[in-house]
Amino acid sequence: MNHFLAREDFPHLLSALTQAGYGCVGPQIRQGAIVFDHLHSVTQLPQGWQDEQQPAHYRLQQTDSPYWFNWSNGASAIKPYTFAPQENLWTVQRDQSGRLRFQATLPQPQKTAIIGVRACDLAALALQDQHFLHGKHVDPYYQARRESLLLIGVNCTHAAATCFCVSTGDGPDIRQPYDLLLSEIAAGFLLSSGSTAGATLAAQLPLTPASDAQQHTAQQRMQAATQQQRHLPAKPPLFAHLDHPHWQTVGARCLACGNCTSVCPTCFCHQAVEIPDLDGDTSRHERRWDSCFQPGHSYIHGWQIRSNATDYYRQWLTHKLAGWHEQFGRSGCTGCGRCISWCPAGIDLTAEVEQLV
Numbered sequence: 400m401n402h403f404l405a406r407e408d409f410p411h412l413l414s415a416l417t418q419a420g421y422g423c424v425g426p427q428i429r430q431g432a433i434v435f436d437h438l439h440s441v442t443q444l445p446q447g448w449q450d451e452q453q454p455a456h457y458r459l460q461q462t463d464s465p466y467w468f469n470w471s472n473g474a475s476a477i478k479p480y481t482f483a484p485q486e487n488l489w490t491v492q493r494d495q496s497g498r499l500r501f502q503a504t505l506p507q508p509q510k511t512a513i514i515g516v517r518a519c520d521l522a523a524l525a526l527q528d529q530h531f532l533h534g535k536h537v538d539p540y541y542q543a544r545r546e547s548l549l550l551i552g553v554n555c556t557h558a559a560a561t562c563f564c565v566s567t568g569d570g571p572d573i574r575q576p577y578d579l580l581l582s583e584i585a586a587g588f589l590l591s592s593g594s595t596a597g598a599t600l601a602a603q604l605p606l607t608p609a610s611d612a613q614q615h616t617a618q619q620r621m622q623a624a625t626q627q628q629r630h631l632p633a634k635p636p637l638f639a640h641l642d643h644p645h646w647q648t649v650g651a652r653c654l655a656c657g658n659c660t661s662v663c664p665t666c667f668c669h670q671a672v673e674i675p676d677l678d679g680d681t682s683r684h685e686r687r688w689d690s691c692f693q694p695g696h697s698y699i700h701g702w703q704i705r706s707n708a709t710d711y712y713r714q715w716l717t718h719k720l721a722g723w724h725e726q727f728g729r730s731g732c733t734g735c736g737r738c739i740s741w742c743p744a745g746i747d748l749t750a751e752v753e754q755l756v
């Protein structure tokens with residue numbers, strides 16, 4: 400059942416989270432973009448701000464609206480909170496007898512509540528869970544971070560021009576597991592819990608039953624975010640078009656910067672780097688985000704399989720939109736649109752797919 404939390408009572412949620420031992424993270428404005436960062440007060444939330452996104456374009460505009468979550472997304476998804484951009488996995492040390500001693504360096508993350516998670520990012524998290532947790536080998540580094548999270552989703556009420564989660568089936572309303580779910584209306588939030596931890600928190604809040612009028616308003620606001628300009632076919636047959644001349648056209652525009660893979664909430668490629676100490680007895684093994692747009696990504700045994708932007712882009716798109724169906728049973732795209740906005744060349748995967756199939 401939906402409850403109502405008045406806007407002026409939202410600080411009670413922050414207090415309840417703090418008392419339960421969670422550090423809070425929420426949306427804030429940094430350098431002209433909405434990002435997730437430590438949240439201590441509701442005054443840090445982006446009240447009245449709305450994003451305007453187009454290919455290679457991201458701007459924030461202030462409005463006089465009372466809303467804190469009336470934007471679609473920012474550059475950073477919640478990916479860094481589970482899959483760290485850079486982390487030490489283990490160290491190896493030579494002891495006095497000359498034997499090598501390996502020591503895993505598992506993270507010990509603080510319990511963290513992320514406030515304002517979007518539908519597309521929860522769908523991406525479910526995909527990352529499939530990769531890191533539900534495969535043959537569980538990744539204990541990802542697992543430790545994942546288990547430290549409490550997820551407070553907020554349904555979208557505004558779709559940027561780059562959003563297409565409706566066509567991927569991932570939004571704008573939240574469809575994946577959450578701990579608490581919020582829908583924002585002018586006076587406050589409709590709130591429902593989706594886990595025991597969420598229900599325990601909700602029980603500490605000054606909630607009232609949501610009225611029919613409040614539920615209707617929330618539904619109408621969410622409906623506004625279903626009006627999306629872009630669309631992606633469910634399973635574009637890209638493997639049947641590997642020699643299409645449009646790969647060359649898009650490759651000529653691509654700068655191979657890797658922005659698209661960095662901002663993508665589902666990309667999980669990484670590289671392993673050995674960092675030997677100058678003492679000659681110690682070495683660290685580090686995992687860093689990698690990108691299929693980097694030359695080293697396809698290097699094996701003295702041979703680089705892909706060496707130009709056309710090949711990089713074809714690899715990225717065919718894997719994400721076609722290969723993932725075989726690996727994970729669905730597309731690797733949840734329609735967040737970030738790779739469109741943050742591509743400096745304005746490359747738009749929805750438009751490229753239209754040309755390719």
Ligand code: SF4
Nearest residue numbers: 663732733735736738
């Ligand atoms: S491919 Fe692009 S639109 Fe799809 S999830 Fe990744 S960043 Fe978002």
Ligand code: SF4
Nearest residue numbers: 653654656657659742
């Ligand atoms: S598609 Fe765009 S964001 Fe991705 S590597 Fe090429 S230029 Fe960079």
